[in-house]
Amino acid sequence: xxxxxxxxxxxxxxxxxxxxxxxxxxxxxxxxxxxxxxxxxxxxxxxxxxxxxxxxxxxxxxxxxxxxxxxxxxxxxxxxxxxxxxxxxxxxxxxxxxxxxxxxxxxxxxxxxxxxxxxxxxxxxxxxxxxxxxxxxxxxxxxxxxxxxxxxxxxxxxxxxxxxxxxxxxxxxxxxxxxxxxxxxxxxxxxxxxxxxxxxxxxxxxxxxxxxxxxxxxxxxxxxxxxxxxxxxxxxxxxxxxxxxxxxxxxxxxxxxxxxxxxxxxxxxxxxxxxxxxxxxxxxxxxxxxxxxxxxxxxxxxxxxxxxxxxxxxxxxxxxxxxxxxxxxxxxxxxxxxxxxxxxxxxxxxxxxxxxxxxxxxxxxxxxxxxxxxxxxxxxxxxxxxxxxxxxxxxxxxxxxxxxxxxxxxxxxxxxxxxxxxxxxxxxxxxxxxxxxxxxxxxxxxxxxxxxxxxxxxxxxxxxxxxxxxxxxxxxxxxxxxxxxxxxxxxxxxxxxxxxxxxxxxx
Amino acid sequence: xxxxxxxxxxxxxxxxxxxxxxxxxxxxxxxxxxxxxxxxxxxxxxxxxxxxxxxxxxxxxxxxxxxxxxxxxxxxxxxxxxxxxxxxxxxxxxxxxxxxxxxxxxxxxxxxxxxxxxxxxxxxxxxxxxxxxxxxxxxxxxxxxxxxxxxxxxxxxxxxxxxxxxxxxxxxxxxxxxxxxxxxxxxxxxxxxxxxxxxxxxxxxxxxxxxxxxxxxxxxxxxxxxxxxxxxxxxxxxxxxxxxxxxxxxxxxxxxxxxxxxxxxxxxxxxxxxxxxxxxxxxxxxxxxxxxxxxxxxxxxxxxxxxxxxxxxxxxxxxxxxxxxxxxxxxxxxxxxxxxxxxxxxxxxxxxxxxxxxxxxxxxxxxxxxxxxxxxxxxxxxxxxxxxxxxxxxxxxxxxxxxxxxxxxxxxxxxxxxxxxxxxxxx
Numbered sequence: 001x002x003x004x005x006x007x008x009x010x011x012x013x014x015x016x017x018x019x020x021x022x023x024x025x026x027x028x029x030x031x032x033x034x035x036x037x038x039x040x041x042x043x044x045x046x047x048x049x050x051x052x053x054x055x056x057x058x059x060x061x062x063x064x065x066x067x068x069x070x071x072x073x074x075x076x077x078x079x080x081x082x083x084x085x086x087x088x089x090x091x092x093x094x095x096x097x098x099x100x101x102x103x104x105x106x107x108x109x110x111x112x113x114x115x116x117x118x119x120x121x122x123x124x125x126x127x128x129x130x131x132x133x134x135x136x137x138x139x140x141x142x143x144x145x146x147x148x149x150x151x152x153x154x155x156x157x158x159x160x161x162x163x164x165x166x167x168x169x170x171x172x173x174x175x176x177x178x179x180x181x182x183x184x185x186x187x188x189x190x191x192x193x194x195x196x197x198x199x200x201x202x203x204x205x206x207x208x209x210x211x212x213x214x215x216x217x218x219x220x221x222x223x224x225x226x227x228x229x230x231x232x233x234x235x236x237x238x239x240x241x242x243x244x245x246x247x248x249x250x251x252x253x254x255x256x257x258x259x260x261x262x263x264x265x266x267x268x269x270x271x272x273x274x275x276x277x278x279x280x281x282x283x284x285x286x287x288x289x290x291x292x293x294x295x296x297x298x299x300x301x302x303x304x305x306x307x308x309x310x311x312x313x314x315x316x317x318x319x320x321x322x323x324x325x326x327x328x329x330x331x332x333x334x335x336x337x338x339x340x341x342x343x344x345x346x347x348x349x350x351x352x353x354x355x356x357x358x359x360x361x362x363x364x365x366x367x368x369x370x371x372x373x374x375x376x377x378x379x380x381x382x383x384x385x386x387x388x389x390x391x392x393x394x395x396x397x398x399x400x401x402x403x404x405x406x407x408x409x410x411x412x413x414x415x416x417x418x419x420x421x422x423x424x425x426x427x428x429x430x431x432x433x434x435x436x437x438x439x440x441x442x443x444x445x446x447x448x449x450x451x452x453x454x455x456x457x458x459x460x461x462x463x464x465x466x467x468x469x470x471x472x473x474x475x476x477x478x479x480x481x482x483x484x485x486x487x488x489x490x491x492x493x494x495x496x497x498x499x500x501x502x503x504x505x506x507x
Numbered sequence: 508x509x510x511x512x513x514x515x516x517x518x519x520x521x522x523x524x525x526x527x528x529x530x531x532x533x534x535x536x537x538x539x540x541x542x543x544x545x546x547x548x549x550x551x552x553x554x555x556x557x558x559x560x561x562x563x564x565x566x567x568x569x570x571x572x573x574x575x576x577x578x579x580x581x582x583x584x585x586x587x588x589x590x591x592x593x594x595x596x597x598x599x600x601x602x603x604x605x606x607x608x609x610x611x612x613x614x615x616x617x618x619x620x621x622x623x624x625x626x627x628x629x630x631x632x633x634x635x636x637x638x639x640x641x642x643x644x645x646x647x648x649x650x651x652x653x654x655x656x657x658x659x660x661x662x663x664x665x666x667x668x669x670x671x672x673x674x675x676x677x678x679x680x681x682x683x684x685x686x687x688x689x690x691x692x693x694x695x696x697x698x699x700x701x702x703x704x705x706x707x708x709x710x711x712x713x714x715x716x717x718x719x720x721x722x723x724x725x726x727x728x729x730x731x732x733x734x735x736x737x738x739x740x741x742x743x744x745x746x747x748x749x750x751x752x753x754x755x756x757x758x759x760x761x762x763x764x765x766x767x768x769x770x771x772x773x774x775x776x777x778x779x780x781x782x783x784x785x786x787x788x789x790x791x792x793x794x795x796x797x798x799x800x801x802x803x804x805x806x807x808x809x810x811x812x813x814x815x816x817x818x819x820x821x822x823x824x825x826x827x828x829x830x831x832x833x834x835x836x837x838x839x840x841x842x843x844x845x846x847x848x849x850x851x852x853x854x855x856x857x858x859x860x861x862x863x864x865x866x867x868x869x870x871x872x873x874x875x876x877x878x879x880x881x882x883x884x885x886x887x888x889x890x891x892x893x894x895x896x897x898x899x900x901x902x903x904x905x906x907x908x909x910x911x912x913x914x915x916x917x918x919x920x921x922x923x924x925x926x927x928x929x930x931x932x933x934x
Contacts, residue, residue: 013511013513016511017509017511020509037509037510038509038510039510039512040509040511040512041511041512041513041514042511042512042513042514042515043514043515044515046520047514047517047521049522050520050521050522053522054522054525062524062525062528063525064528064529064531064532065529065568066522066525066528067522067524067525067526067527067528067529067530068529068566068620069525070522070526070529071526071529071622072620072622074622075621075622075623094510101515116509158528162528162532166568169568170568170569170570172570173570173571174571313584313585314585315584315585315587316583316584316585316586317585317587318585321583321585324582324583324584389584389585390584390585390586390587391582391583391584391586392582392583392586392589393581393582393583394580394581394583394595395579395580396579396580396581396597397577397578398575398576398577398578401597402594402595402596402597403594403595403596403597404592404594404595405589405590405591405593405594405595406580406591407591408586408589408590408591410590410591412591413591417582420580420581420582421582423580424581424582431571431572431573432571432572432573434571453577454577455578455579456576456577456578457573457574457576457577457578457579458573458574458576458577459571459572459573459574460571460572460573461574462569463569463570463571463572464571466569467569467570467571470569
């Protein structure tokens with residue numbers, strides 16, 4: 001047996017390095033995790049609050065909403081209502097993990113295993129992150145964004161930039177390409193391309209204007225031209241490219257917000273998978289550390305206490321229940337996949353013939369790389385886990401006065417419960433489906449958006465009105481939002497009139 | 508291998524810019540809160556932070572999301588009693604919105620978004636109205652003057668601060684404590700040796716044994732160092748803010764019927780400003796509130812600002828009362844005396860000459876500074892002209908006619924120009 005690395009709870013730089021090396025040996029040497037190089041940064045609680053309020057990024061542009069976030073974090077932290085998260089990890093290359101000064105040695109080791117090896121390997125391996133984000137360029141891009149925005153502030157004033165950012169932030173969730181692969185970014189290229197774009201767009205005033213003279217020249221009534229030719233799901237992209245009145249710098253700002261939204265999009269799609277993966281690995285790695293005699297019993301007790309809190313799932317009847325805990329579900333699922341590989345039951349062989357009894361490491365690796373929450377759950381959630389969690393589905397139909405239980409954790413319900421839970425993590429159905437429908441090119445240039453209702457779920461009207469005002473500000477002409485029900489009929493219309501005076505103010 | 512970086516010494520106020528943006532955006536709401544706070548607070552309590560709340564709908568950032576209605580299916584953990592096909596009564600909150608976790612993140616809550624303004628931020632909002640020059644703001648908020656006072660001893664420090672007496676005393680104590688047992692034994696051994704020598708030879712083994720022991724004990728005693736680094740003690744000094752001494756501030760206000768709430772509010776800010784200035788310069792400040800109409804009375808702060816009376820105005824009554832109070836309670840060799848008087852300019856005609864007389868001969872020689880503001884829209888009356896005459900002969904007298912709060916500062920211009928520490932040191 002080796003001697004434990006440390007016995008007290010105080011950390012030192014040497015100890016952190018020793019633990020990191022030991023964990024690295026296990027994670028990379030024994031389990032073969034593929035990771036970005038790690039950068040561990042020791043920070044204070046105040047710095048942690050700073051990091052919180054700039055969505056975890058070490059640099060970001062300035063905006064009042066981050067200040068608001070900071071103010072409320074600070075308030076609840078000072079009152080002791082909330083502890084700070086133990087860790088923040090940034091999907092970049094090298095992968096940056098923050099270790100908080102106040103943590104004990106055990107917690108630092110836990111954070112290293114969780115963030116620097118768990119999340120890190122997930123960022124590097126999962127297909128969504130590989131497709132959507134470029135870890136080596138994000139920090140550079142944010143530096144570019146911050147500098148560009150402060151230049152804009154100097155030139156055009158704080159208020160103009162702030163209003164523009166407000167409007168863009170309102171559409172942030174609609175600033176992602178869901179199906180197209182984005183191009184890679186790099187600082188130098190980005191600067192060059194930004195200038196080129198600016199010039200190009202100035203020369204090439206967009207489709208809206210180009211259509212008018214041609215019609216006069218032809219003088220014949222052809223088919224009315226549809227613009228855009230097909231509905232567009234990426235509202236910010238559409239605005240960046242087609243809003244008639246935006247200045248080049250404003251288009252660039254829209255683009256920056258869109259790029260940042262795109263960067264965070266995979267995180268929103270892989271909550272369960274990502275947190276579950278990191279939790280699974282800190283649990284596995286630290287247990288292995290203990291097996292090798294590198295940490296003490298006291299260390300393990302402290303670690304397990306904290307781990308247990310993290311993966312606690314309060315039942316629906318509990319006062320503390322607020323939905324399914326992604327840490328709990330994700331951790332349980334990876335543990336369960338490992339169990340199915342190592343000790344499959346007859347049920348497992350029936351449900352998962354392709355993984356039952358196979359080596360667990362490659363199976364887990366495959367599961368981590370090729371799924372998002374939605375598909376991960378519908379692929380791997382096992383009947384045993386549904387029983388363990390005692391999952392049941394509840395249907396809430398506003399036409400009926402009682403809730404209905406369509407399925408529970410039993411033989412006839414497994415598939416439906418699993419299907420419903422997977423659907424719950426589908427961002428596409430969690431957020432209202434709103435797309436650009438058409439622009440009245442030859443008339444008043446008004447923009448029409450369409451909300452396609454899913455299961456008759458309506459838009460929340462107050463916020464929809466507010467967001468519409470923001471779109472009006474960006475578009476510069478009237479904006480309409482039609483809500484279309486399941487039968488294809490427009491059931492409700494929101495409208496935002498942009499009057500001429502306002503338009504001139506905008507230019 | 509991993510790279511370990513200590514970022515703790517990097518700036519921690521990265522969010523300061525964003526916080527400031529936030530304050531800037533909600534300036535109007537925050538200013539209201541600050542104005543309300545100034546009204547509600549006592550003068551002496553002015554320089555602390557303040558809790559500010561802003562309605563949530565003002566700070567919310569709208570996004571598209573689902574409202575309640577339609578059909579939704581949600582999976583929950585921890586089933587206890589339900590089987591397939593059960594129908595359950597809807598829990599409170601209608602539409603089951605509260606149970607779906609993420610179903611409604613706005614929750615329809617109309618709570619306020621509350622947060623704390625720091626002392627500096629609060630003071631900035633307070634000063635904003637008053638149009639103070641920046642230099643003055645820093646004078647009022649910053650803690651500029653410090654003095655070092657002795658604060659016991661520490662076990663580390665710079666060589667210049669070594670306290671010789673303390674260090675040697677410690678060393679001696681250590682030497683005594685460490686040496687005592689062997690010294691006692693040494694004396695014993697020497698006596699034994701003397702006794703032995705009377706009976707025996709030099710070569711006796713017992714004698715030799717004793718001699719060796721004595722030798723060893725001497726050695727041991729001499730090995731105790733005279734001064735160990737452990738004994739060193741250093742004088743410790745602590746920095747404390749340095750207020751000069753004590754002052755009394757007289758607040759004199761006309762409470763006749765013509766002073767309405769708005770005027771009183773301006774007056775209050777005027778008093779606060781003087782108080783803040785004094786606070787920077789003096790250790791201990793007492794406040795005396797004198798209100799007057801035809802006769803003057805000393806009251807507490809609550810009554811001073813909030814009660815209203817009617818009737819004519821005799822300003823000299825307040826000055827006489829102030830003089831009496833000074834004579835009884837505030838001898839000028841112990842107190843620095845400041846006065847701030849606010850009025851709307853009305854005075855009983857033949858009284859103004861009295862006032863001038865009183866100030867000229869009796870009060871102004873006693874006070875450090877006397878500031879007068881006249882809060883009025885109208886033409887100056889005889890009191891104003893009388894005071895103008897007084898001002899000519901006394902540099903410590905300042906006066907100003909005020910229409911809004913931004914006019915207050917010029918009254919204090921002279922006062923703020925002076926170094927705070929030049930206030931007369933009482934004997």
